[in-house]
Amino acid sequence: MKKYSHWFYLIPALLVLVVFKIFPIVLSFGVSFFKWNMAGPSAFIALGNYISVFSDSLFWRSFLNTFYYTIFSLPFSIGLAMFFAILLNSVTRGKTLFRVIYYLPVVTSIVAVSVVWKWVYHPKVGLLNSFLSLFHLKGPAWLDEYRGIFELILRIDLPRGLEGPSLALLSLAAMSVWKSLGYDVLIFLAGLQNIPQTYYEAAKLDGAGAWKTFRHITFPLLSPTTFYVFIMSTIASFQVFAPVWLMTGPPAGGPVDSTNVIVFYLYEKAFQFFRFGAASATAFILFSLLLILTAVQRKYSERRVFYG
Amino acid sequence: MAKSKKIIVYAVLVLGAVSMVAPFYWMLITSFKTPSEAIAIPPTWMPSQFTLSNFKEAWTKVPWFRYFFNTAVVAVFVLIGNLSTSITAGYAFSNFQFKSKNKVFLLFLATMMIPMPVYIIPGYLILTYMNWIDTYAALIVPWTVSVFSIFLVRQHMKSIPSELWDASRIDGCGRFCYLFRVVVPLIKPALATISIFSIVSSWNSFLWPLVVTNSKNLRPIQVGLAYFTQEQSTDYTLLSAAATFTALPLVILFLFAQKQIISSFTRSGLKD
Numbered sequence: 012m013k014k015y016s017h018w019f020y021l022i023p024a025l026l027v028l029v030v031f032k033i034f035p036i037v038l039s040f041g042v043s044f045f046k047w048n049m050a051g052p053s054a055f056i057a058l059g060n061y062i063s064v065f066s067d068s069l070f071w072r073s074f075l076n077t078f079y080y081t082i083f084s085l086p087f088s089i090g091l092a093m094f095f096a097i098l099l100n101s102v103t104r105g106k107t108l109f110r111v112i113y114y115l116p117v118v119t120s121i122v123a124v125s126v127v128w129k130w131v132y133h134p135k136v137g138l139l140n141s142f143l144s145l146f147h148l149k150g151p152a153w154l155d156e157y158r159g160i161f162e163l164i165l166r167i168d169l170p171r172g173l174e175g176p177s178l179a180l181l182s183l184a185a186m187s188v189w190k191s192l193g194y195d196v197l198i199f200l201a202g203l204q205n206i207p208q209t210y211y212e213a214a215k216l217d218g219a220g221a222w223k224t225f226r227h228i229t230f231p232l233l234s235p236t237t238f239y240v241f242i243m244s245t246i247a248s249f250q251v252f253a254p255v256w257l258m259t260g261p262p263a264g265g266p267v268d269s270t271n272v273i274v275f276y277l278y279e280k281a282f283q284f285f286r287f288g289a290a291s292a293t294a295f296i297l298f299s300l301l302l303i304l305t306a307v308q309r310k311y312s313e314r315r316v317f318y319g
Numbered sequence: 320m321a322k323s324k325k326i327i328v329y330a331v332l333v334l335g336a337v338s339m340v341a342p343f344y345w346m347l348i349t350s351f352k353t354p355s356e357a358i359a360i361p362p363t364w365m366p367s368q369f370t371l372s373n374f375k376e377a378w379t380k381v382p383w384f385r386y387f388f389n390t391a392v393v394a395v396f397v398l399i400g401n402l403s404t405s406i407t408a409g410y411a412f413s414n415f416q417f418k419s420k421n422k423v424f425l426l427f428l429a430t431m432m433i434p435m436p437v438y439i440i441p442g443y444l445i446l447t448y449m450n451w452i453d454t455y456a457a458l459i460v461p462w463t464v465s466v467f468s469i470f471l472v473r474q475h476m477k478s479i480p481s482e483l484w485d486a487s488r489i490d491g492c493g494r495f496c497y498l499f500r501v502v503v504p505l506i507k508p509a510l511a512t513i514s515i516f517s518i519v520s521s522w523n524s525f526l527w528p529l530v531v532t533n534s535k536n537l538r539p540i541q542v543g544l545a546y547f548t549q550e551q552s553t554d555y556t557l558l559s560a561a562a563t564f565t566a567l568p569l570v571i572l573f574l575f576a577q578k579q580i581i582s583s584f585t586r587s588g589l590k591d
Contacts, residue, residue, distance in 0.1 A: 016494060017415035021423065024408035024464045027400075031461035032430040035441035042441065095335055098328050105329075111577050112336045115343065118573045118580060119566050120523040122541045126548050126562040127346045130555050138345040141362045193339070197585050250434055253525055257548055274436040281440050282530065294437040301434050 043291035052288075060292035070293065072268050073276040079176035080272060081248035084184040088244050089237060091188065092195030097229065099196065100203045113193035121190070125257035128186045129154065132258075153182040154258060157266035177269035183254045191247070195240050202236030203229070242308040246301055250274055273297050350374065350559035357556045373560040377547075380557070383564075385536060386543035393458045393528075393539055394521035400463025401517045402510060408464075409472030410498050414484070431466045439530050446531055457531040458539065462521070468513040471586070475509040476502055512583040515576055519584075522569050540565050 043060055045052040064070050099109055116124060131138040132153040140150030156163070159174025160181055169175075176184075206229065214224045252274040256263050264271035264279070273293065281290035349357050350373050352366045377383075412424055442461065443452075451457040479502060487497040503510070525541040532538055538546070544565050551557050573580055 017411045017417050017420075020407040020411035020415070024404040024427075024469060025423070027404065027460065027464040028427065028430055028466075031442065031445075032433060032438070032464075033426070035438055035445055036433055038444065039437065039441035042444070095332070098332055102325075102328060102332070105332075107577075109332055109336060110581065111574070112339050114577070114581055115339060115570070115573070117584065118519060118523075118569060119343075120525065120541050120544075120569070122523075122525055122544045122548075123562045123566040124342075126544065126558050127342045129548075130349065130559065131342050131345060133555070136358050136360060136362050138341065138362075144361060189339070189342075194584065197581055201585065246434070250436055252436065253545075257545060261552075277436060277440075281443070287440055287444065290440050294440055298434065298437045302432065305432055 039291045039294060042287055043295050045288050047286075047288040047291075049285045056288070060288045061296075064289055064292050064296065069268060069271065070276060073271045073273050076176065076180055076268075076270065077249055077251070077272045080180055080184050080187075080251060081245055083176060083181055084188050084248060085241065085244055087185075087188045088191060088195055089240055092192055092240065093199050093233070093237070095192070096196045096199030096203055097225070100200060110193075110197070113196050115193065116190045117193045119190075121253040122257060124186070124190055125254050128254075129258045132182055151178060154179050155266055157269045177266070179259060179266060180270045183251070183258065183270060186254060187248070187251065191244065195244070198240055199233065199236055202233050206232045238311060239308070242304055246304055249297065249301060249304075252278065346559045346562055349555055350563045352556055354554070354556050357559075373556040374564065377557040377560040378564070380551070381543060381547055382535065383540075383543065383561075386538055386540045389455075389458075389537060390522060390539040390541075392455060394518050396455070396459045397462045397521045398514055398517045400459065401465050401468055401513060404464045405468035405472045405513060406498070406503060406510075408469045409476055410502065412469070412473045413476035414494075414498075414502075427466050427469060435526060439526060442527070443530050451531075453532055453534045453537050455537070458528055458537070461527075462524075465513070465517065468516070471509050471513060472506060475506040479505055512579055512586075515572075515579045516583040518572070519569065519580065 042052075044055060044057055046054040046056050046059070095113065099106060134140060134150070134152035134155065137150075137153075139153070143150040151163075156178035159169065159177055161173065161175035162169050163178060210228050210232070211224065214228055219227070251272055255270050255272055255275045256278070259265055259270045264275050274297070277290050277293040277297065280286050280293060348364070348366055351369045351371075352363070352373075353368070353370055354373075356363060356367060408427075412420065446452050446457050483501055484497055487501055492500060523541060524539070525545065528539045528542045529545065532542060544561055547561055548558060
């Protein structure tokens with residue numbers, strides 16, 4: 012009896028995990044090989060769902076949008092967070108206050124944030140365009156603009172595939188930079204505090220300026236943190252859903268599918284069209300992508316030295 | 320640091336802080352404006368007259384009290400579940416030796432890699448099969464285990480010197496007694512972190528309750544706000560008021576417990 016008493020402590024947690032986390036994933040993998048609707052499974056179609064997802068142009072659209080959303084927000088997320096973390100690390104007074112203010116968007120729910128930002132982006136009376144009008148600039152209709160950013164910048168019509176992410180999608184990406192900035196700043200701040208002070212003293216003795224110190228000490232020694240933030244932000248970006256559901260359209264995902272992202276595609280497949288098989292296949296495609304990212308992160312963070 | 324340089328650094332930090340706060344400020348002043356002032360061009364940066372009617376109107380349009388109540392029920396039970404499962408499982412992983420320990424622990428950790436969107440479809444199917452859709456159980460039970468919390472508790476329990484266990488045993492205090500008399504009081508800070516993290520997550524959870532609730536009566540606060548947004552899509556004074564009073568409790572909690580919240584978020588490696 013005594014030999015097995017650890018199970019007494021483990022069973023509650025294990026039971027919930029098995030029933031509500033592990034079994035669902037196994038089930039989902041199974042579902043992805045069936046034609047499955049509200050009534051349950053109707054036919055085994057092997058890779059049929061994967062084939063139909065991969066041959067759906069909307070899936071590729073949503074994939075491209077997710078990719079754009081990530082690639083266009085990441086450099087700003089990381090750059091700004093590093094920048095503000097370095098500034099914050101250099102001051103002594105008011106640190107806590109700044110931390111609290113920068114962190115406020117992180118703890119606020121994505122729903123409330125989306126409501127507020129939809130209003131910020133309002134083409135006529137939103138905060139952003141009102142602010143621009145102070146300088147006699149006429150802001151665009153942020154969330155209603157389906158045209159690609161390259162088209163808008165170059166002021167010409169570009170062929171499909173070259174027009175770049177729509178302004179609407181970029182507006183959502185910008186909001187995500189704002190929302191997660193505080194989180195990333197705090198991670199970088201922790202990373203900065205791990206850099207031994209002696210390096211900076213040595214650099215000072217050698218007469219290195221602020222830029223050189225950053226270029227040759229801070230940046231390389233911070234690279235494990237940067238890498239961590241990079242991977243975590245990518246994983247988070249690939250899962251964006253709520254802002255699309257709440258801020259775009261109607262119909263959501265618009266204008267003209269230009270803000271339709273993978274999770275939104277998956278959600279619609281499952282809960283609008285009740286095609287659970289195809290939706291599960293989409294979920295597994297997403298899952299594999301994220302697993303690869305996680306594996307990469309694990310592999311490199313175990314290799315302690317990463318002085319790129 | 321030179322004084323001029325210091326001024327520039329603070330100026331940039333303040334600029335950043337202003338951009339962080341500006342959308343919140345915009346929401347707050349809009350919620351106090353009259354509907355006609357809210358859409359006036361050019362907009363006003365301060366309401367010319369403060370009105371509370373938006374709050375009154377928004378509050379009476381949908382059953383917010385019910386939504387708050389639902390969220391509170393879910394948050395309390397998820398918290399109780401989280402604390403009990405992480406204390407017990409953390410104890411098993413830190414104070415017991417058994418053959419499959421590492422394997423089971425790895426299994427626990429592996430579940431952390433499952434992204435939420437992958438989980439909603441099978442979760443929904445299982446709950447449908449169990450007839451749990453539109454029940455509190457659907458909102459509570461799947462979230463009563465947090466592997467991050469178990470991990471945190473395990474770390475803290477591991478740092479307790481084993482002499483304490485030896486001493487307890489001599490005094491006739493067994494495994495169970497040792498856990499509640501000695502271990503739990505010693506890991507209170509970790510439990511505080513877990514609790515706050517659990518409450519914030521329950522308060523902000525959106526996708527899961529969106530999928531597993533259909534009835535208005537079961538909607539937690541975020542889903543209530545989301546549907547309210549769709550119904551009142553153009554009435555920004557009402558929306559701002561609703562966003563304000565749904566966000567307020569958490570902002571207050573954050574101001575009081577900012578240290579714990581920031582450290583638990585940072586450690587969890589989870590965004591949102």
